[in-house]
Amino acid sequence: MSGQAVTLADVALAAGVHPSTVSRVLSRPQLIGEPTRTAVHEAVARLGYVPNRAARQLAGGRVGSIGVLVPDITNPFFAQIVRAVQQGCRDAGQTMLLADTDQRADEELSGARALAGSVDGFVVCSPVADMKGWRSVVGDTPLVLVNRRANGISSVALDQRAIVELGVQHLRDLGHRTIGVVRGPTAYWSSRERDRVIRTLDGITVLGPVAPDFQAGIALAAELMASSVTGVLAFNDVQALGIMAGYRAAGRSVPHDLSVVGSDDIAAGAMSDPPLTTVTAPVQQLGVTALQLIEQLIAGGGATDEVSLPVSLTIRRTTKAAARGAGTHLARRGEPQ
Amino acid sequence: MSGQAVTLADVALAAGVHPSTVSRVLSRPQLIGEPTRTAVHEAVARLGYVPNRAARQLAGGRVGSIGVLVPDITNPFFAQIVRAVQQGCRDAGQTMLLADTDQRADEELSGARALAGSVDGFVVCSPVADMKGWRSVVGDTPLVLVNRRANGISSVALDQRAIVELGVQHLRDLGHRTIGVVRGPTAYWSSRERDRVIRTLDGITVLGPVAPDFQAGIALAAELMASSVTGVLAFNDVQALGIMAGYRAAGRSVPHDLSVVGSDDIAAGAMSDPPLTTVTAPVQQLGVTALQLIEQLIAGGGATDEVSLPVSLTIRRTTKAAARGAGTHLARRGEPQ
DNA sequence: CTGAAAGCGCTAACAT
């Protein structure tokens, strides 16, 4: 019947103490004497009391929930992060409010605005809105960025330099001379970051920017086929899968006609045919770390922290040794210097 | 600076009216005169007022948020539903609280308990806990079930009969005589429902129950290869993809050695090689309908409603005509009657 | 260590 009926007052009555005492037992147990404390706990358990979070919040305490924003929950990469965060929340007795921002800066900000005041803190994945906007929206609510870096704000991000270097080096080790690297949307920090790395590398054919989705990957395949590139590092796995599909559709084959390296290591990559060679991201970790950071911030241990997570190469079957001498002189032609 | 500072009272002051008037303008505008209404709106906009949801809830009004529970957000099927619901929420100015239940009955209930009282209603996807538990947890908070049916509770579900029949019929049309149908976890309503349908069909080889994931699909492949089955309807796409991977790993090929039909039509299915033939579910619709139902319930238009959504067959490349005569007599042996 | 009292910001009867 009653989904929400027993109140703190009920518990107090049952335990024979004052409501404020019950409140204290629940928030700062160490301030309360052993006997009363157990009595209260017993009453709580017996009545099945669940604190009313609205009241708790209104009274100025913690809300007990954190807001998570993602560009696209349908993207396995973000889904996994969300899952990790949610599990952490559960273990910490928190609840998670999720908003999908559709990768739009305005949705990001308005989503955050709607949640501000209902959450203890924000975990924001790959935000595209500018940080000025963010600061003004969240005020002094703790904020943690995932896969984006910004001055004075705590964040967890993947080591973008390592992603590019690992992918390119693997291709080089296989003897590829004309290596393509696909740029992602410039709205992403990760993308801009990779661009900086790419610039430091020699003999790279830069492609894109290309949207990090399947369709865009397919479209990119044609461009790739017309080029002298024999090995490519995609912006992410989904895009890599698209490239493969494009090749297949054109009667070409991966890795025979093109070696492909993805990035992220989503489940679908391991399931593809051939299974995708990729730069594996510690996605779980990303979520867990974000949660740790935000908890820490909420607790007041307010040092802002920028953590970078290492990635690793997972070699499957979409990369193979370059045909002997293939592409070598074309490389010189296609990519002077 | 201020993430949450202007209150309703501030607005009232600015607009030169009483707080309750502001409240009314925001909740039931039609009760307020045109001039005051615009004045208030103007003040709201000017001050950048955002209602405090905790206070709103505590005062007994709408919370403005709905709770969504899913077994596994990492599953694209659920991710898509969540996305649809979230978009709907956004358009309706609601916010969505999401909990991932890890497909465990206890998590389902405790998740709901934590959210009860913080949401206007629940949308619960493929719940496994018994309805008695649910009722006691949610009390009279509106509740909508997705892909599960229960007496007296509103729900949206896929037409499970059609899923089975469409899949099996397609296989039959291709000349397959020994057709396997994979059962899902019995905790799922959809699974139990399909079982009932399967029982009404003749000449079906029933497999499983098998978990609806990739690994389980791979494991199932061995069993399938040892059987006389030439065409199979998997419980869902991910499982189907697993079966394909198992065949590939064993040097066998789909559809040459086995025709495979999936169910759901997740993105990864269209990206696989060969692309997966599947029974397509209107996933978007599932989410949208769920949201409509819950809104309707919240608004008090409280008729419980059980809507069933049609599915359709999407033929891609994992099914082909059976080898002439293949499996015919084996079918008789394998599945008497 | 534990009562008592005062709101948090809002909505909902009830007045007028």
Next chain:
DNA sequence: ATGTTAGCGCTTTCAG
């Protein structure tokens, strides 16, 4: 059509 008056359930001073 708008002002008045009470709280919603909890945390937090402040006393004792």
